[in-house]
Amino acid sequence: MLLSEMAEQPAVLAGLIEHGGADAVSASGLLCAPDIHHVVIAARGTSDNAARYAKYVWGSKLGLPVTLAAPSLHTSHGTQPDHSGAAVVGISQSGQSPDLIAVVESGRRQGRPTIVITNQPESPLASLADVVVSLRAGPERSVAATKTYTATLMAIALIAAQSDRMAAISALGTVPDAVAEVLDAASRIGAAAEAFGPVRDCVVLGRGYHYATSFEWALKLQEMAYVLAHPFSTADFAHGPFAVLERDFPVLAVAVRGALFDGTVEMLHRIRNERRAHLLVVTDDASIGLPSIEIPSIDEWLSPIPAIVAAQVFTEALARVRGVDPEQPRGLRKITKTT
Amino acid sequence: MLLSEMAEQPAVLAGLIEHGGADAVSASGLLCAPDIHHVVIAARGTSDNAARYAKYVWGSKLGLPVTLAAPSLHTSHGTQPDHSGAAVVGISQSGQSPDLIAVVESGRRQGRPTIVITNQPESPLASLADVVVSLRAGPERSVAATKTYTATLMAIALIAAQSDRMAAISALGTVPDAVAEVLDAASRIGAAAEAFGPVRDCVVLGRGYHYATSFEWALKLQEMAYVLAHPFSTADFAHGPFAVLERDFPVLAVAVRGALFDGTVEMLHRIRNERRAHLLVVTDDASIGLPSIEIPSIDEWLSPIPAIVAAQVFTEALARVRGVDPEQPRGLRKITKTT
Numbered sequence: 001m002l003l004s005e006m007a008e009q010p011a012v013l014a015g016l017i018e019h020g021g022a023d024a025v026s027a028s029g030l031l032c033a034p035d036i037h038h039v040v041i042a043a044r045g046t047s048d049n050a051a052r053y054a055k056y057v058w059g060s061k062l063g064l065p066v067t068l069a070a071p072s073l074h075t076s077h078g079t080q081p082d083h084s085g086a087a088v089v090g091i092s093q094s095g096q097s098p099d100l101i102a103v104v105e106s107g108r109r110q111g112r113p114t115i116v117i118t119n120q121p122e123s124p125l126a127s128l129a130d131v132v133v134s135l136r137a138g139p140e141r142s143v144a145a146t147k148t149y150t151a152t153l154m155a156i157a158l159i160a161a162q163s164d165r166m167a168a169i170s171a172l173g174t175v176p177d178a179v180a181e182v183l184d185a186a187s188r189i190g191a192a193a194e195a196f197g198p199v200r201d202c203v204v205l206g207r208g209y210h211y212a213t214s215f216e217w218a219l220k221l222q223e224m225a226y227v228l229a230h231p232f233s234t235a236d237f238a239h240g241p242f243a244v245l246e247r248d249f250p251v252l253a254v255a256v257r258g259a260l261f262d263g264t265v266e267m268l269h270r271i272r273n274e275r276r277a278h279l280l281v282v283t284d285d286a287s288i289g290l291p292s293i294e295i296p297s298i299d300e301w302l303s304p305i306p307a308i309v310a311a312q313v314f315t316e317a318l319a320r321v322r323g324v325d326p327e328q329p330r331g332l333r334k335i336t337k338t339t
Numbered sequence: 340m341l342l343s344e345m346a347e348q349p350a351v352l353a354g355l356i357e358h359g360g361a362d363a364v365s366a367s368g369l370l371c372a373p374d375i376h377h378v379v380i381a382a383r384g385t386s387d388n389a390a391r392y393a394k395y396v397w398g399s400k401l402g403l404p405v406t407l408a409a410p411s412l413h414t415s416h417g418t419q420p421d422h423s424g425a426a427v428v429g430i431s432q433s434g435q436s437p438d439l440i441a442v443v444e445s446g447r448r449q450g451r452p453t454i455v456i457t458n459q460p461e462s463p464l465a466s467l468a469d470v471v472v473s474l475r476a477g478p479e480r481s482v483a484a485t486k487t488y489t490a491t492l493m494a495i496a497l498i499a500a501q502s503d504r505m506a507a508i509s510a511l512g513t514v515p516d517a518v519a520e521v522l523d524a525a526s527r528i529g530a531a532a533e534a535f536g537p538v539r540d541c542v543v544l545g546r547g548y549h550y551a552t553s554f555e556w557a558l559k560l561q562e563m564a565y566v567l568a569h570p571f572s573t574a575d576f577a578h579g580p581f582a583v584l585e586r587d588f589p590v591l592a593v594a595v596r597g598a599l600f601d602g603t604v605e606m607l608h609r610i611r612n613e614r615r616a617h618l619l620v621v622t623d624d625a626s627i628g629l630p631s632i633e634i635p636s637i638d639e640w641l642s643p644i645p646a647i648v649a650a651q652v653f654t655e656a657l658a659r660v661r662g663v664d665p666e667q668p669r670g671l672r673k674i675t676k677t678t
Contacts, residue, residue, distance in 0.1 A: 037423035038377055040404055044575060055409055060418045065379055065425070067406040070394055072547050072574065076598040079399045084376035085424040086404070099574075201540045201567055208411045222583045228540055230569050235411065235438075236383060243668040244561045259415035329582040 002142040002224075002327050006312055010180040012137045012147050013305070016154050017172050023133040024155070028162035030113040030131055031062060036087050042069040042103035043091040046145040046219060050091055050117075050152040053212035053304055060301065061160040061168070071099035074106055083112045090116045093140065093148045095123025104128045117155050119148050133159070143329050144223045146312050149216060150179070150305050157302060171299045178296040178306040182313065189293050189310060190317030192280060197321040201228040202250035203277075207235055207264055210254040213282075213304045217252065217311040224326035225319040234264050245275035252314075253281045254307050255288065258300030265290075282310050341481040341563075341666050345651055349519040351476045351486050352644070355493050356511050362472040363494070367501035369452040369470055370401060375426050381408040381442035382430040385484040385558060389430055389456075389491040392551035392643055399640065400499040400507070410438035413445055422451045429455045432479065432487045434462025443467045456494050458487050472498070482668050483562045485651050488555060489518070489644050496641060510638045517635040517645040521652065528632050528649055529656030531619060536660040540567040541589035542616075546574055546603055549593040552621075552643050556591065556650040563665035564658040573603050584614035591653075592620045593646050594627065597639030604629075621649050 031039065039058060041051040048068065055066040067086075073079045075098065088107025090100045095118040107114050108128055116129035119137050126132045135151040154175065161168035182189075196202070202221065206214030214231040221229035232241055234253070245251070251271055255264045265288050271277045272290065281290050284297035293314065295306045319326035370378065378397060380390040387407065394405040406425075412418045414437065427446025429439045434457040446453045447467055455468035458476050465471045474490040493514065500507035521528075535541070541560065545553030553570040560568035571580055573592070584590070590610055594603045604627050610616045611629065620629050623636035632653065634645045658665035 037421050038404075038406065038425070048575070056412065059409055059412045059420055060416045063418060063421045065377075065406050065408070065420045065422070067377065067404050069404070070398055070547075070550075072599060073395065073398045076547065076602075077399045078598075079402060081398055081404045082376050082402045083404070086377070203567075208409075208415065211409075219580075222580050226583050226585075228542075228567075228569060228580075228583045230567060236387070241558075241561050241567075244565050244567045246565075259417075260411060263415075 002144060002146065002316060005140055005142055006146045006309070006316070007183060008138065009147050009150050009309060010176040010183070012151050013154050013179060014176040015136055016151055017158065017176070019136060020133065020155060020158055023131065024158040025162055026131040027115045027133050027159045030115060031058070031064060031087050031159065032163060033113070035085065036064070036113070037085040038065040038067060039089055040067045040069050040083060040086045040103070040107070041089045041091060042071055042100045044097060044100065046149050046216060047091040047093065047152060049212050049216040049219065050149060050156065052215055053153050053209065054156045056209045056211065057156055057160045057301055062163055069103045071103050074102040075099045080106055083107050083110045087113045087115060089114070090125050090129070091118070091152060092125055093119045093145060095120040095125035101125050101128065117152055119151070142327060144220060144326060150308060153305050171302060174298045175302055175305050178298050179309050181296050182306050182309045186313050189313045192293055193314050193317040194321055196250055196280070196318055199227055199250045201230070202252055203241065204229050204231045205234045205237060205251065205253040207233050208258070208260045209301055209304050210256065210307065213254045213307050213311065216308055217315070220312060220315045221318070223329045224315050224324070225322055226324055227318070234267050237267065242275070245271065245277050247276040249275070249277045251277040251279045253279065255281050255283045256300055256303045256307065257285050257297065282307050341483060341485065341655060344479055344481055345485045345648070345655065346522060347477065348486050348489050348648060349515040349522070351490050352493050352518060353515040354475055355490055356497065356515070358475060359472065359494060359497055362470065363497040364501055365470040366454045366472050366498045369454060370397070370403060370426050370498065371502060372452070374424065375403070375452070376424040377404040377406060378428055379406045379408050379422060379425045379442070379446070380428045380430060381410055381439045383436060383439065385488050385555060386430040386432065386491060388551050388555040388558065389488060389495065391554055392492050392548065393495045395548045395550065396495055396499045396640055401502055408442045410442050413441040414438045419445055422446050422449045426452045426454060428453070429464050429468070430457070430491060431464055432458045432484060434459040434464035440464055440467065456491055458490070481666060483559060483665060489647060492644050510641060513637045514641055514644050517637050518648050520635050521645050521648045525652050528652045531632055532653050532656040533660055535589055535619070535657055538566055538589045540569065541591055542580065543568050543570045544573045544576060544590065544592040546572050547597070547599045548640055548643050549595065549646065552593045552646050552650065555647050556654070559651060559654045560657070562668045563654050563663070564661055565663055566657070573606050576606065581614070584610065584616050586615040588614070588616045590616040590618045592618065594620050594622045595639055595642045595646065596624050596636065621646050
């Protein structure tokens with residue numbers, strides 16, 4: 001089930017590009033209205049990682065600061081944050097969680113525009129939205145979200161692309177093929193996972209657009225393979241966590257060509273040379289001189305989609321190496337209703 | 340040096356309450372102006388954890404949504420986020436980091452009010468601020484920040500308290516004594532650390548006001564004791580990380596009486612009963628029936644100050660149990676200049 005859902009990703013992404021345009025135009029129209037100066041996003045778990053991607057993409061492409069909401073301020077402290085100047089966005093595969101509903105409701109009550117990105121356009125959360133962006137990913141049954149995560153990233157990118165139609169929209173078209181190429185390399189990626197079989201914990205590093213990738217890869221490692229993975233921004237890593245690294249400590253990282261590439265690669269070399277960590281880098285530049293999983297090179301801002309697919313394939317293989325069934329994580333439910 | 344800086348905290352906090360009022364009144368005036376609808380905070384490392392506290396305190400007491408800035412959007416992607424409706428706040432012990440300077444500068448260029456909370460009121464960052472809130476903590480030489488973290492929380496609380504002067508300001512006065520009481524219990528807290536001596540990694544849980552505590556405690560564990568500590572919101576923990584817990588896995592947590600207390604305690608009981616984790620809870624309610632470090636009970640929104648001091652004492656003791664010198668973390672520098 002998990003593998004088949006992972007395999008659907010190129011088709012899901014292509015379908016969203018083909019059929020999601022009208023939703024994205026409406027959402028973009030709300031976000032780019034002259035009275036919108038920032039965006040508040042409410043999300044949990046995997047969707048919160050997608051919100052981290054939105055923070056960078058909408059920040060860089062639309063110039064909009066993105067706040068990740070603190071839902072407990074609404075549900076437990078009863079506060080009504082001032083949403084003046086904001087658009088309020090909920091992101092949720094299932095559209096069920098009461099705390100997310102509370103945030104989007106508060107935006108609605110204050111007369112602010114609301115957008116919901118969801119795989120369940122008939123859900124309670126979606127019913128509160130001025131614009132619903134439907135993921136059209138089909139049912140996702142695995143506890144570990146894969147196709148709904150990449151579809152959510154694509155929905156966020158599709159909304160951003162409306163502000164700069166021609167160049168950005170044609171770049172989106174490169175994503176499904178890049179993802180298919182990663183999936184075709186599954187046996188090569190799975191081989192890289194073998195050396196990490198005995199690990200109990202690891203660090204996952206990414207920065208900028210790939211801050212989201214580090215969090216989502218870490219979450220997959222926890223859910224699917226029971227590895228206690230710790231996500232960090234490569235920039236924050238120098239502020240303390242660097243000291244933790246012992247020789248052979250497993251470090252997974254993403255380094256993709258773009259604005260942050262040189263700094264990231266420099267830090268990764270320090271991690272290998274000074275701390276002798278056990279490093280593996282997902283990259284589109286095999287010339288970095290570090291152990292790597294190569295992914296196709298596409299525009300930096302879209303690279304979190306093929307990068308996380310490489311991470312999914314790696315993690316699914318790692319789970320099997322570790323004798324864990326990634327279909328049935330112990331103690332987890334598909335839908336979590338936080339209040 | 341570390342222990343003496345930790346021991347200074349009651350005096351530093353009392354001094355800030357006594358002498359920081361004028362700074363806080365000015366900062367509060369800027370934040371509560373009618374054209375301010377949200378706050379953007381730029382910070383890294385320990386100061387970023389203080390920003391997480393500000394997100395909850397200014398969210399609940401001032402109704403202001405707080406965005407943690409993505410500094411790399413400014414420095415590496417060259418984006419100029421729209422700061423309309425925002426006050427821009429920089430938090431930094433040293434006031435040196437170029438990426439934080441870039442964020443506060445962008446606020447200034449857009450004519451937005453700027454506030455800098457720093458221990459170095461003559462720093463480059465402070466020179467950009469309309470209002471400087473000086474921590475008055477004296478020089479901090481240890482790499483691991485202790486007194487500047489609690490002073491930053493107090494500065495944030497002092498600013499929030501201006502909106503509701505009498506009740507809130509008198510509550511602030513309870514903090515230095517509560518911190519002194521925690522420091523006096525060092526040998527009892529240190530004894531609790533002994534059982535955690537052999538750990539390599541752990542989870543640190545907190546929620547709401549204590550989301551910041553979980554991050555800052557985890558950072559201290561990394562820097563001071565080389566424990567790979569992983570902070571989580573208790574609410575997010577059910578979304579995946581719960582599956583990772585093996586029998587006897589070390590879990591540190593904060594559970595303080597208030598709006599989120601019952602839900603947090605329920606999750607902690609599940610962690611102990613279903614996963615048989617090795618649990619230790621910093622709490623102001625010893626009746627929860629879980630292994631705990633008790634701290635004095637003060638207003639929930641101020642409890643992150645005594646709670647993190649208990650965590651500092653625990654972690655310093657743990658470092659010594661582990662044979663690590665917490666004064667000299669390997670590979671770290673006191674001032675990190677991220678670009």
